[in-house]
Amino acid sequence: MGFFRSLFQPRRSSASIAKERLKIVLAHERASSRAPDFLPMMQKELLAVVARYVEISEDMIRVTLGNSGDTSLLEINIEIEGGKLKKGGNAALSPA
């Protein structure tokens, strides 16, 4: 199978893989280098608030500032594993 595949489906050149990878990593790095200084702080505070209600760890939140057309887009992604809600009713009334 591998032999036939290599015969009929030319392998992608390593240069084009390099180009693709660079475009992706640089798009990400350029966006984060333009990010305002408050983003890490805001991410921390958001995490603290969410953690009162949901079991969450530090790597489950991502805050990015991007552009979509002529509007800036603040994107907050919070991943909740299996929707683990904290027990004990309204946590907001009894902050840790």
Add this chain to the structure above:
Amino acid sequence: MAKVIVVTSGKGGVGKTTTSAAFAAGLALRGHKTVVIDFDVGLRNLDLVMGCERRVVFDFINVINGDANLNQALIKDKRHDNLFIFPTSQTRDKNALKREGVDRVMEELKQQFEYIVCDSPAGIEHGAITALYFADSAIIVTNPEVSSVRDSDRIIGILASKSRRAERNDPPVDVHLLLTRYDPARVAKGEMLAVDDVKEILSIPLLGVIPESESVLRASNTGTPVVFDEDSPAGRAYLDAVARFLGEQREMRFVKPERRNIFRALFGRA
């Protein structure tokens, strides 16, 4: 008005010193009085590449500290009257590059020279930042290789935010891409990023493409800027880049694989 050109890259080993030497010599050959300064304090090599390592008495740091005056430290090139080398210290470290001191020395150099070429150290630390801080133009030396392209992108960002021009809201540093160690045969086989790919990714204007060439090592072995080797494709490519920098239109050479020439293969040099 004197112009300050920084030769920088972020990544090490891509050809900053080779380029600084060749570019400064090329500007001198075109009739412009030029000095090339080594900003790589503690790891000086410009003196070796320029072939004046045994003539160094005083250096950049001595002048910054007022231990010597500028004309005691400047070394006049023996091949060309317009060309001067300003070596740095091999024993001190980058912290010796005090910004006020460098500023004072640069102002003094501007009185004497048309072009001041600054050979930056690798990295994005104090030495590299000081080298690019005073720049009017920048030559971003890049190899067609992922880590070099990424580091170039980073240094372009730093030029736009940390240079004096950026701090003062003056017109931005004029940045140019110089692609070095280019191998058109490998590009044709899809093994190496093509010049248009790098240009597209970094989106800055292209100043020149320097082909991978045996003559570059030969030049540094003998302490001769590669532009003085008339048979060298790299030397000719550097002279083209200098001409473009001075505003001339020149077609890009050495970007397509060379046809095999039986006579050159038998008798010629690369």
